[in-house]
Amino acid sequence: MQHFDTIIIGGGPAGLEAAARLSKFDKHVLIIEKDPALGGKLLLWDKLFPDFASSEELLHQLIENIKNDNVKVSLNTGIKEIENEGGLWNIIDNHNNKYSAKALLLATGFDVFDASRKEEYGYRIYPNVITSVDLEKILSGEVSHAEPKKVVFIQCVGSRDEKVGNHFCSKNCCICAVKQAIEVKEMYPNSEVYCFYMDLRMFGESYEELYRKAQQDYGITFIRGRVSEVSPTYHGQVQIKAEDTLLSRPIRLTADLVVLMVGMEASEGTVEIGKKLQIGGNYDYFKSKNQHLADNLTYLDGIFVAGTSKRQMSIPETMKDAAAAALEINNYLN
Amino acid sequence: MKIEIIEKLKEDVRYKEALTACMNCGVCTAICPAAEFYKYDPRTICNIVQSNNVDEIEDLLNSETIWYCGQCMSCKTRCPRGNVPGMLITVLRKISQEMGYFVNSEKGRQQLAIKRTVGENIINAGYCVHPDIVDPDLHPEQGPVWRWFINNIKEVSPKMGAVYHQETAGALRAISKDTLDEIKSIFKVTGGEEFYKKIEHFSSEKAKDFQSNADYDYMIKVYTTDSGDHTR
Ligand code: SF4
Ligand code: SF4
Numbered sequence: 049m050q051h052f053d054t055i056i057i058g059g060g061p062a063g064l065e066a067a068a069r070l071s072k073f074d075k076h077v078l079i080i081e082k083d084p085a086l087g088g089k090l091l092l093w094d095k096l097f098p099d100f101a102s103s104e105e106l107l108h109q110l111i112e113n114i115k116n117d118n119v120k121v122s123l124n125t126g127i128k129e130i131e132n133e134g135g136l137w138n139i140i141d142n143h144n145n146k147y148s149a150k151a152l153l154l155a156t157g158f159d160v161f162d163a164s165r166k167e168e169y170g171y172r173i174y175p176n177v178i179t180s181v182d183l184e185k186i187l188s189g190e191v192s193h194a195e196p197k198k199v200v201f202i203q204c205v206g207s208r209d210e211k212v213g214n215h216f217c218s219k220n221c222c223i224c225a226v227k228q229a230i231e232v233k234e235m236y237p238n239s240e241v242y243c244f245y246m247d248l249r250m251f252g253e254s255y256e257e258l259y260r261k262a263q264q265d266y267g268i269t270f271i272r273g274r275v276s277e278v279s280p281t282y283h284g285q286v287q288i289k290a291e292d293t294l295l296s297r298p299i300r301l302t303a304d305l306v307v308l309m310v311g312m313e314a315s316e317g318t319v320e321i322g323k324k325l326q327i328g329g330n331y332d333y334f335k336s337k338n339q340h341l342a343d344n345l346t347y348l349d350g351i352f353v354a355g356t357s358k359r360q361m362s363i364p365e366t367m368k369d370a371a372a373a374a375l376e377i378n379n380y381l382n
Numbered sequence: 383m384k385i386e387i388i389e390k391l392k393e394d395v396r397y398k399e400a401l402t403a404c405m406n407c408g409v410c411t412a413i414c415p416a417a418e419f420y421k422y423d424p425r426t427i428c429n430i431v432q433s434n435n436v437d438e439i440e441d442l443l444n445s446e447t448i449w450y451c452g453q454c455m456s457c458k459t460r461c462p463r464g465n466v467p468g469m470l471i472t473v474l475r476k477i478s479q480e481m482g483y484f485v486n487s488e489k490g491r492q493q494l495a496i497k498r499t500v501g502e503n504i505i506n507a508g509y510c511v512h513p514d515i516v517d518p519d520l521h522p523e524q525g526p527v528w529r530w531f532i533n534n535i536k537e538v539s540p541k542m543g544a545v546y547h548q549e550t551a552g553a554l555r556a557i558s559k560d561t562l563d564e565i566k567s568i569f570k571v572t573g574g575e576e577f578y579k580k581i582e583h584f585s586s587e588k589a590k591d592f593q594s595n596a597d598y599d600y601m602i603k604v605y606t607t608d609s610g611d612h613t614r
Contacts, residue, residue: 168460208405209462246407276412276460291408296423297614298411 049146052078052120053381055139057127057321058155060088061110061363062355062370066153068113069374075381078147079114079121080139082317086111086121088157089356092181094188096363097220097227098258106363127317130324137350151350151377154334155370156317158356161206161214161310168277169205169308174286177278177306179205180224187231196304199232200288201225201243202275207311208246216331218311219360222248223255225309226262233266241268242301244275244290252362273299278306311360318357325351334358344373352377383481384436387443390477391431400469404428410457410467420450420612424457424467431470443478446612449489479581485588489612491604494585495520497578498601505566508557520605 054070056063059081067077085091086107093103114121126142130152137152163171163179170177176196178186185191203225207218222245229241248270250256262268273290281287287302314322314332322328327346329335334353337345344352354373355366391397410424411417417424427447430438442448451471458466477483484490499520500510507515518529531538535546545552569575586596594600 204462210464211460211462246405272408273412274407274409274462276409289412291411291417291423291425293406293408293411293425296411296426298414298417 049138049148050078052076052147052149054078054151054153054377055080055137055147055149056153056155058088058157058317058355058357059083059086059121059123060155060157060355060366061090061106062157062357062366062373063088063153063155064110064114065367065370066155066354066374066377067119068110069371070377071114071116071118073374073378075118075378077119078149079119080125080127080141081121081123082126084124086123089160090363092160092184094184095227095231097223098252098254100227100231127321130321132348132350135350151352151380153352153354153373153377154318154321154346154357155354155373156321156357157315158312158318158360159315161212161218161313163205163308163310165212166205166209166308169202169275169306170278170280170286171308174278174280174306176284176286176304177308179308179310180221180228181310183228183232183307187228187235193305195236196232196239198301198303199229199236199239199241199305199307200275200301200303201229201241201307201309202278202288203243203245203309204274205308205310206313214311214313214331216360217249219249220362221309221311223250223252223258225307226250226255226259226268228307229268230258230262230266233268241266242303243268243270244273244288245270246272246274271299312356315357327351327353342376344369344376350380352380384440386481387439387477388434388436390480391439391473394473394476396469397473400466400473401428401431402465403463404432404465405463407462409460409462410465413456413460414451414467415454415456416450416452419614421614422447422450424451424471427474428465428467428470431474439474440483442474443481443483444486444490446487446489448474448478449484449487449492450612479577479584482580482584482587484581485584488604488607488609491585491588491607493581494596495601495605497581501578501581505562505569508562508565512554520602 053075054077056067056079059079063079067079070077090103090107096103128142129140131138136148139147160181186193206212207214225243229243233241250259271292273293275288275290278286278288281302285302285304286306287300289300292299319332322332322334327334334357336343336353336358344354346353352373354370406429408425414424416422448471451468453468455468457468484493503509503515513535539546544554546554547556549556589596589600
């Protein structure tokens with residue numbers, strides 16, 4: 049049995065940032081990550097909104113910050129058991145290693161909404177319907193794609209939708225679509241780019257400005273209306289159906305590429321641990337003790353939460369939340 | 383009168399099922415086959431009803447709009463808020479019929495024809511639609527073969543496996559008197575009979591505007607009048 053001050057479950061931005069902060073407080077930390085690499089969902093993105101910062105560089109920096117004797121990392125590691133014994137949290141992993149710590153930080157993050165659950169959008173049915181995650185790979189050059197003439201972004205896929213059980217707003221997709229629409233336009237200057245939305249929630253710093261830039265400088269067309277379905281055309285394109293709700297008129301648009309802005313859901317790991325420890329809240333995200341006053345605490349002594357395992361957050365929000373969690377844990381340990 | 387509209391709306395159980403909180407996304411309109419053809423927008427109807435603005439709701443009851451819906455309920459399958467605009471329409475139609483607003487629109491006045499055809503057929507024949515009651519004059523869309531079919535129905539039916547007017551199981555069978563009596567009493571108890579009377583009453587009031595009574599000619603006239611101003 050190895051002992052640590054804190055065990056962090058999840059090696060994404062939240063886990064890495066919290067580990068870096070705790071190590072500066074001279075606490076011994078173990079990061080347990082189920083995947084073969086650190087970074088979590090950061091690995092799925094090429095550039096970040098709203099400033100087109102490189103996600104690779106950010107990840108590089110986050111990993112640099114944990115390179116010290118206080119932080120250990122265990123990759124390819126799942127959790128088998130979590131139990132409290134005499135005020136200590138004992139963990140058995142899938143390799144049957146045993147660890148213990150006074151504090152556990154759950155940073156198990158989110159999963160991307162599985163777009164094939166919205167069957168009417170044709171993901172995995174029509175090859176020219178892709179998700180925002182797939183598009184990142186095209187934008188980064190990892191995957192190649194024939195030059196599209198018309199590209200349509202569809203917002204709120206898997207969010208604000210009773211039909212898939214997610215009433216919440218995923219918060220990041222609006223601005224992500226603006227970012228990606230600009231990138232598409234830069235990659236294919238001759239393409240026409242459309243974005244169908246219900247509301248554009250441009251609440252963050254310089255989001256609104258980027259939206260304006262997308263319209264003004266890049267000529268991207270924003271249409272207020274939620275898409276009802278995507279269907280194939282005879283010529284191998286796809287046709288989308290929506291209502292232009294500002295004109296009260298149904299419209300159809302034929303496109304070469306449709307990008308589904310997939311939302312966030314509690315990750316598998318979050319759901320699992322939430323059930324195990326009975327700290328699951330709405331939509332299986334972790335429930336913090338008090339959203340206003342104790343947002344990194346849970347109802348269990350010594351169990352802390354940070355980042356998108358709790359609710360939808362952007363990366364800067366996640367990092368701040370992780371820093372706050374590190375502070376709480378440090379206080380708790382002292 | 384106007385207060386009554388809101389009361390009638392809110393007390394209808396279908397209203398509570400049909401509309402909770404519309405977010406004006408337009409998915410219903412995008413999928414609605416009627417909206418593609420007619421000047422019709424189910425989203426706007428939800429929005430008007432949701433606004434609680436009684437003047438606008440009254441305008442709806444007087445309008446052509448509520449008669450465009452084909453009641454296919456496609457909108458139910460997709461609404462991300464679980465609303466059913468098509469069912470909201472059924473409630474608005476019922477109020478329009480009960481309070482007599484329907485006679486103020488071209489499509490609304492055609493309710494008389496529906497009452498006298500499909501509506502009465504159920505009671506008198508036990509069928510909504512039966513060849514005997516699909517008058518070739520009223521249904522040009524059936525094509526010329528329809529008149530031939532009606533004229534030769536006795537000979538043709540057996541060839542199509544139908545048991546025209548026979549008291550046995552199968553298509554086009556005669557409906558027994560017991561069953562018809564039962565249908566009549568259901569209509570009486572559930573208010574259907576009263577409802578039909580209202581449609582006749584308001585239609586005959588309206589017929590006076592056309593220097594007529596609500597006779598067959600009037601029915602044919604409202605049934606066939608087309609301003610040509612319904613489609614997009
Ligand atoms: S689909 Fe539902 S929420 Fe959207 S406009 Fe229609 S009724 Fe309103
Ligand atoms: S039920 Fe009416 S409103 Fe709904 S989709 Fe069908 S025609 Fe349109």
